[in-house]
Amino acid sequence: MRTAALLLILAPVLARAQSLEPRAYANAPVGLNFLVAGYAYSTGGVAFDPSVPLENGHARVNAVPLAYIRSLDVFGNAGSLGLVLPFANLSGSATFNGVQQDREISGMADPALRFAVNFHGAPAMNLEQFKAYRQDLIVGASVVVTAPLGKYDSSRVANLGTNRWSAKPEVGLSKALDVWTVELSTGVTFFTRNDDYVQCNAR
Numbered sequence: 001m002r003t004a005a006l007l008l009i010l011a012p013v014l015a016r017a018q019s020l021e022p023r024a025y026a027n028a029p030v031g032l033n034f035l036v037a038g039y040a041y042s043t044g045g046v047a048f049d050p051s052v053p054l055e056n057g058h059a060r061v062n063a064v065p066l067a068y069i070r071s072l073d074v075f076g077n078a079g080s081l082g083l084v085l086p087f088a089n090l091s092g093s094a095t096f097n098g099v100q101q102d103r104e105i106s107g108m109a110d111p112a113l114r115f116a117v118n119f120h121g122a123p124a125m126n127l128e129q130f131k132a133y134r135q136d137l138i139v140g141a142s143v144v145v146t147a148p149l150g151k152y153d154s155s156r157v158a159n160l161g162t163n164r165w166s167a168k169p170e171v172g173l174s175k176a177l178d179v180w181t182v183e184l185s186t187g188v189t190f191f192t193r194n195d196d197y198v199q200c201n202a203r
Helices: 002-006
Strands: 033-037 040-046 054-074 077-096 099-108 112-120 137-146 166-177 180-187
Touching: none
Parallel strands: none
Antiparallel strands: 033 054, 040 054, 054 077, 077 099, 077 112, 112 137, 137 166, 166 180
């Protein structure tokens, strides 16, 4: 739960990758509050969708995600509610329709809200009860919703915000094997349409 918030990292307009969230379905005592801060730096080439008239992309991103997470009792099962506010500085360049374009922007990317519940193997417990808890198999589910509140300019291709909602339902398993924990999760992300994309305004 705690580390999952760190990995809800922004900039889906810049890259496509698998999202790894270790301990996303771990149990925790009910009523705990977590404040999380992180830092991420990435730089390198950018691969664009073939339908977008962009080439030779390069970007550098400094990101600082801030998160608040609270552990919950969800009908007797352990759950959590988390809010992530990602802030970033992005600078990049690319060739758009044969013309060199440069971009630098700072601000907030799209915030994300995550609700999770472990419906097997992780009962809701207070701190005293949790001391005797030993994990075996946990089965849980979550949904992450991002809101189009990040900084966005419809006349530019590279933005911190995506100008569209998204929702990602997911199911996960977490199995303790002595000192190891094996995890498996699968999910799908649904996006609303961005009707104010730069291509819509291009002539």
